[in-house]
Amino acid sequence: MDTKIAYVTDIHLDETPEELEVQTHKNWEIILKDISERGIQHIIVGGDIGKASTHQWFFKSIKDYKIDITLGNHDSFNAIMQYYKHNHSNKQQELYYTYNLGSFKLLFMDSSADIISEQQLLWLKEEIVTSKNILLFIHHSILPVNAEVDKRFALKNRKLIKAMLVDLKKQVAVFSGHYHFNHETSFQNIYQFITLACSFQVEKIPNELKTNADTFGYRILNVDKDNLETELVLFKS
Secondary structure (H helix, E strand, C coil): CCEEEEEECCCCECCCCHHHCCCHHHHHHHHHHHHHHCCCCEEEECCCCECHHHHHHHHHHCCCCEEEECCCCCCCHHHHHCCCCCCCCCCCCCCCEEEEECCEEEEECCCCCCCCCHHHHHHHHHHCCCCCEEEEECCCCCCCCCCHHHHHHCCCCHHHHHHHHHHCCCCEEEEECCCCCCEEEEECCEEEEECCCCCCEECCCCCCCCEECCEEEEEEEEEECCEEEEEEEEEEC
16 A cells, blocks of 8 residues: 655744745645645654744644654754654654654654764664665765755764665665755665755755745655655745
């Protein structure tokens, strides 16, 4: 049976550059309406939800969905966990967990500190030893991108994660946000899907950091037995 998942990231409610005049609440309402109309019941939030003052409103808006969350660099564990009741929590001050979905093993990591802790790295090393196909969700990218935003804001110890995944000798799909643009790339057995933001975008160019609010959107994951397909949903601002 097909499972459809909406992957949304970088919503940044009430937390965008003033000059862009982004209506973040309106953007989110448009996206959520589209998700609902498509009959999608599972949402994965890729991080950077927005100001803490918006969390109650945000979690109320998604109360009827199955929700998974990876924390981004703008998120606070304590602020999020006031509203996110999570059965898989490791009881630490980081949000990382895993569970199986058919032939896939889904892993959710916490990169909110811009670095992965030693404890989380040890957990990852154990959890990736599996016969199942791996889908890894993390706010920051694992593979580099030729863009200024990657030079300035990359995950500090991503090379350690990359080395672990390469050693597996099996395909791994990584889903991230953080960079506010869409980009797909691969290295050996790793396939990385960076998803555009629900708020505003950053241009995918080297040596310059430019933003725009022309588009917003999200990604759909279609999981069917051993197969995974993704598609982007774009909206004009």
